[in-house]
Amino acid sequence: MLAKIISAANIGLDANLVTCEIDISSQGLPSFTIVGLGDRAVEESKERVRAAFRNSGAEFPLHRITVNLAPADMPKEGPAYDLPIALGLLLASGQVISNPEKLDLENTLIAGELSLDGSLRKINGVLPLAILAKTRGIKRMIVPKDNGVEAAIIEGLEVLAPESLQQLVRILLGQESLEFVERPVINLEDGLSYEYDFSQIKGQESAKRALEISAAGGHNILLKGPPGAGKTMLARSFPSILPPLTFEEAIEVTKIYSIAGLLDSNNSLVTTRPFRSPHHSASYVGLLGGGNNIRPGEISLAHRGVLFLDEVAEFPRQSVESLRQPLEDRRITISRASGSISLPAQFVLFAARNPCPCGFLGDKKRNCACMPGQIAKYKRRISGPFLDRIDIYLEVPPVEVEKLSADLEVESSAEIRKKVTAARKIQLDRFKGPPAGRAGKILTNSEMGNKDIKEHCTLTQEGLDLLKMAVSSLNLSARGYHRVLKLSRTIADLATSENIQAEHIAEALQYRAREES
Ligand SMILES: Nc1ncnc2c1ncn2[C@@H]1O[C@H](COP(=O)(O)OP(=O)(O)O)[C@@H](O)[C@H]1O
Numbered sequence: 359m360l361a362k363i364i365s366a367a368n369i370g371l372d373a374n375l376v377t378c379e380i381d382i383s384s385q386g387l388p389s390f391t392i393v394g395l396g397d398r399a400v401e402e403s404k405e406r407v408r409a410a411f412r413n414s415g416a417e418f419p420l421h422r423i424t425v426n427l428a429p430a431d432m433p434k435e436g437p438a439y440d441l442p443i444a445l446g447l448l449l450a451s452g453q454v455i456s457n458p459e460k461l462d463l464e465n466t467l468i469a470g471e472l473s474l475d476g477s478l479r480k481i482n483g484v485l486p487l488a489i490l491a492k493t494r495g496i497k498r499m500i501v502p503k504d505n506g507v508e509a510a511i512i513e514g515l516e517v518l519a520p521e522s523l524q525q526l527v528r529i530l531l532g533q534e535s536l537e538f539v540e541r542p543v544i545n546l547e548d549g550l551s552y553e554y555d556f557s558q559i560k561g562q563e564s565a566k567r568a569l570e571i572s573a574a575g576g577h578n579i580l581l582k583g584p585p586g587a588g589k590t591m592l593a594r595s596f597p598s599i600l601p602p603l604t605f606e607e608a609i610e611v612t613k614i615y616s617i618a619g620l621l622d623s624n625n626s627l628v629t630t631r632p633f634r635s636p637h638h639s640a641s642y643v644g645l646l647g648g649g650n651n652i653r654p655g656e657i658s659l660a661h662r663g664v665l666f667l668d669e670v671a672e673f674p675r676q677s678v679e680s681l682r683q684p685l686e687d688r689r690i691t692i693s694r695a696s697g698s699i700s701l702p703a704q705f706v707l708f709a710a711r712n713p714c715p716c717g718f719l720g721d722k723k724r725n726c727a728c729m730p731g732q733i734a735k736y737k738r739r740i741s742g743p744f745l746d747r748i749d750i751y752l753e754v755p756p757v758e759v760e761k762l763s764a765d766l767e768v769e770s771s772a773e774i775r776k777k778v779t780a781a782r783k784i785q786l787d788r789f790k791g792p793p794a795g796r797a798g799k800i801l802t803n804s805e806m807g808n809k810d811i812k813e814h815c816t817l818t819q820e821g822l823d824l825l826k827m828a829v830s831s832l833n834l835s836a837r838g839y840h841r842v843l844k845l846s847r848t849i850a851d852l853a854t855s856e857n858i859q860a861e862h863i864a865e866a867l868q869y870r871a872r873e874e875s
């Protein structure tokens with residue numbers, strides 16, 4: 359007897375269909391073989407399926423069993439084939455039947471891990487599977503209970519999410535009624551809770567303005583200042599002024615969290631922009647991603663959100679340098695034995711650092727206790743090419759005591775967020791058309807290439823004059839020149855100005871990296 363079950367394999371962020379063919383033959387000695395380029399977890403599936411059968415009152419066929427996971431040349435990983443194999447065995451041995459009227463298993467994508475007692479365990483990467491099912495016109499999915507809501511995010515897909523093999527069998531035998539998982543209510547404005555609101559930050563007006571520009575145009579930012587200036591606080595308040603995720607962005611981000619296994623069953627859609635703050639002891643793989651069963655790194659978990667590198671000079675130089683390529687490409691390619699995969703990594707880099715190891719270099723009130731050699735070494739941690747990828751560079755002074763105690767009316771995050779969202783809207787409209795000579799879609803000014811800059815950064819005559827003067831007097835490099843243009847485009851957008859004016863250029867120039875002294 360032969361049964362066929364549709365399942366799927368995650369490859370990077372996308373999924374491919376896998377057909378599980380299960381053949382039971384009464385010829386020859388009892389055996390159980392799985393072929394089709396499975397890894398250890400797939401091989402061990404045999405033991406889980408056997409035990410799950412025994413413990414759920416099903417009869418394990420004592421015959422010659424062959425399972426083929428097709429296509430045979432595509433590697434299959436993980437325990438998600440347990441359920442399709444188990445169901446295929448039940449079908450092939452006649453213990454359940456596919457009922458086209460109630461539940462035809464032919465038009466159903468099935469994935470799930472089995473416990474020895476027959477209960478179904480949550481698996482990673484269900485959202486990409488659901489997207490695949492939808493695009494391939496598959497009507498329904500059967501997944502573990504804890505993955506149900508995640509699959510049901512995709513509209514128009516029937517999702518059955520039993521808690522165990524026993525329950526699924528009862529449903530298929532008509533002994534228990536089946537109920538599809540309800541599609542969750544998706545509210546991308548909801549769940550916005552922040553550590554700090556901008557209104558709690560006293561003084562630091564220019565830093566707040568810089569954050570506003572960074573949020574509006576997606577510009578990478580570096581704050582430098584003494585300990586206690588509020589750098590960490592500013593960074594942690596940054597998500598509160600970012601525009602809400604669009605549904606497409608939320609799906610993109612959720613896919614990454616899904617394959618990373620970071621979704622919990624009552625929080626199946628990522629609805630807020632990620633804010634990741636890896637420690638400086640984070641490993642290379644932890645930052646960039648990789649490993650045998652591909653784990654997205656911090657840079658991919660920060661996709662469409664913020665990667666915060668606090669005390670960036672404490673990070674090993676190699677870690678900081680390794681970010682250069684993904685900052686440029688906005689993706690990361692991870693190679694491994696079974697082929698390379700590419701994960702998105704489009705984030706705003708938010709870096710903070712002290713001026714020197716003790717933190718008081720250049721302080722008017724306190725003396726720096728560092729040796730010159732120490733200071734030089736500290737600075738070398740951050741290379742020029744890395745700084746080149748930072749659009750906004752700002753020195754943050756210590757917060758003034760009078761301002762800390764003063765009860766001033768300051769703008770709340772909600773107000774700034776409104777301005778940021780309006781500026782993003784201008785950018786979305788601007789980049790709606792096909793981008794100049796590149797594949798990926800542009801959402802923000804920071805992503806403009808030189809061609810886009812030429813097309814979209816029109817200056818007034820005064821603006822042009824000022825920029826020319828800056829190029830010669832400030833010795834701006836070509837990169838620096840383009841950076842100023844992109845930044846002034848965002849500043850002009852915040853001011854809803856069609857053309858870039860001299861004042862926008864002037865402000866953008868303030869944020870260039872000064873000669874490190
Ligand atoms: N501008 C500010 N307004 C209100 N509180 C501040 C401000 N700057 C610093 N603080 C307070 O000082 C603490 C230390 O700030 P922090 O962000 O850790 O400084 P840094 O990271 O620059 O060393 C914060 O938790 C906050 O309570």
Ligand SMILES: [Mg+2]
Pocket residue numbers: 586589590591668
């Ligand atoms: Mg800090």
